Amino acid sequence: MTKFDLIRSTLEKNGDPERAAGKAAYMRNKFPFFGLVTPKLRLLCKPFFAEALKSGVIDWELLDRCWDDDHREMQYFVADYLRQMKKHLRYEDIPRIERYIRTKQWWDTIDSLDITIGYIGLTDPRVSELMLKWSVDPDFWVRRVAIDHQLTLKTATDTDLLETILVNNFGSKEFFINKAIGWSLRDYSKTNPQWVRDFINRHGSKMSRLSIREGSKYI
Numbered sequence: 382m383t384k385f386d387l388i389r390s391t392l393e394k395n396g397d398p399e400r401a402a403g404k405a406a407y408m409r410n411k412f413p414f415f416g417l418v419t420p421k422l423r424l425l426c427k428p429f430f431a432e433a434l435k436s437g438v439i440d441w442e443l444l445d446r447c448w449d450d451d452h453r454e455m456q457y458f459v460a461d462y463l464r465q466m467k468k469h470l471r472y473e474d475i476p477r478i479e480r481y482i483r484t485k486q487w488w489d490t491i492d493s494l495d496i497t498i499g500y501i502g503l504t505d506p507r508v509s510e511l512m513l514k515w516s517v518d519p520d521f522w523v524r525r526v527a528i529d530h531q532l533t534l535k536t537a538t539d540t541d542l543l544e545t546i547l548v549n550n551f552g553s554k555e556f557f558i559n560k561a562i563g564w565s566l567r568d569y570s571k572t573n574p575q576w577v578r579d580f581i582n583r584h585g586s587k588m589s590r591l592s593i594r595e596g597s598k599y600i
Contacts (some may be wrong), residue, residue: 384429385446390418391425392454404453411487419457425572426458430465439466441477448481456485462491462527467497472505488557492529499530509542513517516546521555528561542567544580555571560569563595574600 382390392415401416408414417425433440443461447455459588460482463470465472470478475498482494502508508530527546531538549564570577577600 384415384440384443386431388426388443388447388458389450389452389455392422392452392458395421396454397439401534408453408487408489412456412485413451415452415454417454422454422457426461430462433462433466437469439469439474439566440465440494444477445480448485450508453489456481456490457468458489463497464493464500467500470497470501472501474513475501475508475511482523482526483520486520487546488525491522491525495526495529496532499532501533502530503534503537508541511579512542512546513549521553521558525557525561526551529565530560532565532568537543538569538572540573540576543545547580548584548587551584553589556591559589559591559594562592566592567598570596570599 396415398415398416400418401414404414405412405509428516444459448459450456452579463478478494478497482491498508502512512530515523518524518527528550531543543565547565550558550562553559565582566577577596581588581593581596588596
């Protein structure tokens, strides 16, 4: 049995068909599910992550096979694997991650993969240039990654980069873009509320109500 087969069979046999139907409905029936709650899924995946961490080598062939599987938990495995292995990721790995960003798109995987991109950016300034390009990409999910890739970076946030990316996305009618703008501001307001206040004061007339409401939540 290959590692892929072992992962898939482990998740499948621990799934709950009734829960799977509910999760699929919640996700607008975009993907089939095995029916695993997140804590159980991560517990089942933990041995595979531990093995990867011990080796220090990212198994891209395994990740590609998992990503291409129909079941959504297999994409969650990939997203969590990458976050577990983030110290081993390099800028040169981004094209591989970009394939995941541009396929099987929905907020659940996008909002995990963006954090992984942000971590790579902490040690490689080329990520900032790439995120500026992504911030005007025709694919709004790619733009969402650019908007939120600095989430959780706190004092390491590049505010000039953040401002440019957000401004690049003003005027969008896409809910997931306007929500992302608000989330990025809300998250950073926990670190620097005055910067967020000033940003909203400068740009509020061009921002959606949703972005302002989300961004102002903690200030």
